[in-house]
Amino acid sequence: MKNSHFKAFAKDCKSILSMVSGISKSFIVLIFVQNIIKATIPYINIIFSSLILDNILSNRNKEIILNYVYWMVGINLVFGILNALLERSVKVKKLYIELYIKSKLAEKALMLDYEVLEKKETLDLLHKAEEGVNSNGGIYSFLNTLGDIISDIISLICSIVLLSSLFIVVPMKSQSSIMHLFNSPLLAVLLFGVMIISILLNFGILNKQNVVQYKFFEKNVDSNRKFGYFVGLPNNYKLGKDIRIYNMCNMIMEEMWNAREAVIEDMREIERVFSRWSGLMEINNQAVMFLTYGYVGVKGILGLISVSSVLKYVSTITKFTASLSGVVQRYAYLNLQRQYLNNYCYFLDLENVKYQGTLPVEKRDDNEYEIEFKNVSFHYPNSEDLILDNVSLKLSIGNKMSIVGKNGAGKTTFIKLLCRIYDPTEGEILLNGINIKKYDYAEYLRVFSVVFQDFNLFSFPIAENVAASVEVDKERAWETLEQAGVAERIRKMKDGLGTNLYQNEKEGVEISGGEAQKIAIARALYKDAPLVILDEPTSALDPISEYEIYSKFNELVLDKTSIFISHRMSSCRFCDNIVVFDAGKIVQVGNHDTLIKDEAGLYYKLWTSQAQYYVS
Numbered sequence: 001m002k003n004s005h006f007k008a009f010a011k012d013c014k015s016i017l018s019m020v021s022g023i024s025k026s027f028i029v030l031i032f033v034q035n036i037i038k039a040t041i042p043y044i045n046i047i048f049s050s051l052i053l054d055n056i057l058s059n060r061n062k063e064i065i066l067n068y069v070y071w072m073v074g075i076n077l078v079f080g081i082l083n084a085l086l087e088r089s090v091k092v093k094k095l096y097i098e099l100y101i102k103s104k105l106a107e108k109a110l111m112l113d114y115e116v117l118e119k120k121e122t123l124d125l126l127h128k129a130e131e132g133v134n135s136n137g138g139i140y141s142f143l144n145t146l147g148d149i150i151s152d153i154i155s156l157i158c159s160i161v162l163l164s165s166l167f168i169v170v171p172m173k174s175q176s177s178i179m180h181l182f183n184s185p186l187l188a189v190l191l192f193g194v195m196i197i198s199i200l201l202n203f204g205i206l207n208k209q210n211v212v213q214y215k216f217f218e219k220n221v222d223s224n225r226k227f228g229y230f231v232g233l234p235n236n237y238k239l240g241k242d243i244r245i246y247n248m249c250n251m252i253m254e255e256m257w258n259a260r261e262a263v264i265e266d267m268r269e270i271e272r273v274f275s276r277w278s279g280l281m282e283i284n285n286q287a288v289m290f291l292t293y294g295y296v297g298v299k300g301i302l303g304l305i306s307v308s309s310v311l312k313y314v315s316t317i318t319k320f321t322a323s324l325s326g327v328v329q330r331y332a333y334l335n336l337q338r339q340y341l342n343n344y345c346y347f348l349d350l351e352n353v354k355y356q357g358t359l360p361v362e363k364r365d366d367n368e369y370e371i372e373f374k375n376v377s378f379h380y381p382n383s384e385d386l387i388l389d390n391v392s393l394k395l396s397i398g399n400k401m402s403i404v405g406k407n408g409a410g411k412t413t414f415i416k417l418l419c420r421i422y423d424p425t426e427g428e429i430l431l432n433g434i435n436i437k438k439y440d441y442a443e444y445l446r447v448f449s450v451v452f453q454d455f456n457l458f459s460f461p462i463a464e465n466v467a468a469s470v471e472v473d474k475e476r477a478w479e480t481l482e483q484a485g486v487a488e489r490i491r492k493m494k495d496g497l498g499t500n501l502y503q504n505e506k507e508g509v510e511i512s513g514g515e516a517q518k519i520a521i522a523r524a525l526y527k528d529a530p531l532v533i534l535d536e537p538t539s540a541l542d543p544i545s546e547y548e549i550y551s552k553f554n555e556l557v558l559d560k561t562s563i564f565i566s567h568r569m570s571s572c573r574f575c576d577n578i579v580v581f582d583a584g585k586i587v588q589v590g591n592h593d594t595l596i597k598d599e600a601g602l603y604y605k606l607w608t609s610q611a612q613y614y615v616s
């Protein structure tokens with residue numbers, strides 16, 4: 001065993017244990033006490049059975065024999081009850097620790113910068129961390145193994161104490177050469193040496209197995225994640241429509257099996273190697289058993305030890321070999337599990353990349369927040385393609401700005417930069433003259449109410465969806481739902497604002513795409529931020545609802561500064577300023593009346609292409 005290897009093992013176990021005791025202080029003490037009790041019970045039985053048998057064979061007083069029986073039963077009872085009580089409390093604590101660790105993982109993933117989280121490497125690491133916490137390693141099985149190894153070590157100490165008398169030379173008047181041999185402590189030491197060699201051999205095999213198994217896990221992270229994606233598809237019942245309409249079941253099943261094929265082939269190869277190694281370990285174990293039982297048996301036949309001692313030694317040797325190989329196996333297993341758990345620790349240690357400013361954002365009753373993009377260029381972290389190219393733009397206070405452009409022109413990306421989901425690759429964005437990076441991010445976000453094109457609602461009650469919080473100002477929630485035009489529908493629901501959305505939740509209701517969009521608009525209005533950003537907010541609304549939203553737009557955003565992205569060109573009319581994006585550049589800026597006059601401009605093309613469908 002390499003020293004550095006053991007050091008890494010000890011260091012990792014230490015940090016896992018300190019993490020565990022940070023979650024539950026008493027757990028480590030409890031697990032120790034419980035396993036000491038659990039491990040000593042069999043030895044109490046071995047000692048008392050041997051004493052009872054000794055006394056029966058030498059026809060001793062019945063009372064003494066009965067006394068031993070009472071003691072044995074009494075100690076068993078007390079230890080048994082203590083063990084059961086401790087086991088229950090250890091189990092509850094283990095579950096608590098497991099849930100705590102899993103929720104920390106979820107919390108970390110939720111808090112990571114979006115730009116870090118969406119990277120493939122991060123998603124792979126998250127998958128590995130989840131596997132480490134859930135199935136393969138699992139803090140739960142790490143703690144179980146830890147308990148087992150404590151129990152094995154205690155058992156080993158008890159066996160050594162009981163077996164030590166085997167080394168005592170029995171004084172005899174005359175000894176044959178065979179008696180001399182078996183009475184010599186040398187043979188016992190030799191036997192002990194054989195046991196150690198056999199255990200080390202098993203340890204080597206187990207370690208090899210673990211290295212192969214971990215390599216297999218690392219190699220297949222991608223396929224396992226893919227497989228997880230396909231297996232998880234049915235959980236998202238909303239995908240069911242497309243899957244059925246396009247008859248995608250077979251295709252999904254095929255993809256699922258393709259993802260697993262390589263894994264299964266590797267697994268078969270591993271099993272072939274493992275079964276050879278396991279066979280070798282079994283032969284090794286049986287040979288040692290044969291030698292030790294033979295040794296004790298011959299000692300008994302030669303009269304060097306009594307019949308009861310033969311029984312005691314046989315039981316103790318069985319326990320000794322089991323706990324010795326147990327310690328080795330558990331060590332190898334802990335070593336594997338700490339590698340899985342390491343992935344969890346790596347994930348928790350991931351750093352956010354975004355510069356974290358500290359400046360507070362001035363709270364202004366007059367809503368005087370001015371935004372400026374200064375020579376901003378941007379490409380996504382996973383690509384070199386410039387999505388925004390030297391964009392400069394000022395959004396003055398109270399201004400209602402509309403952004404239009406063809407698909408993929410960079411409109412949503414512009415909003416993502418404004419909300420600091422990503423930072424510009426070049427240039428800067430200013431809020432009231434200060435680079436937005438310098439502001440405290442949580443405070444900065446308070447300035448915006450955003451409805452993204454691909455908004456999401458959650459399987460929470462409607463009230464919590466609107467308030468984005470468990471604390472809800474119900475009056476305000478109703479008011480904003482009213483403004484968004486969906487209050488009437490919610491009033492008809494049995495639980496009103498308390499109605500759970502979607503069927504993942506108890507008595508959850510399904511709502512239409514347009515209703516969902518209206519609730520998302522209500523959420524943005526509820527936040528009442530000074531800057532309102534609506535990215536295609538009416539794409540799912542019927543013409544009447546859309547008309548209502550547009551006609552109420554001024555009333556909805558009041559004196560707030562607003563940015564409005566839409567492919568419905570008619571919606572530009574109520575905006576003070578229209579910005580036309582083309583391939584990441586701003587190609588035109590102006591109001592409708594001026595832009596429409598430029599027949600060579602993109603705005604004119606976009607407007608007239610849509611208008612022709614409305615002209616008879």
Ligand SMILES: Nc1ncnc2c1ncn2[C@@H]1O[C@H](COP(=O)(O)OP(=O)(O)OP(=O)(O)O)[C@@H](O)[C@H]1O
Nearest residue numbers: 380382383387405406407408409410411412413414
């Ligand atoms: N996370 C991402 N990683 C890499 N490229 C991306 C990412 N998100 C978007 N893009 C690319 O950036 C370009 C601009 O996308 P964006 O969503 O800003 O366009 P848009 O103008 O809002 O389009 P649409 O009108 O279709 O909504 C697209 O070509 C898109 O493929």
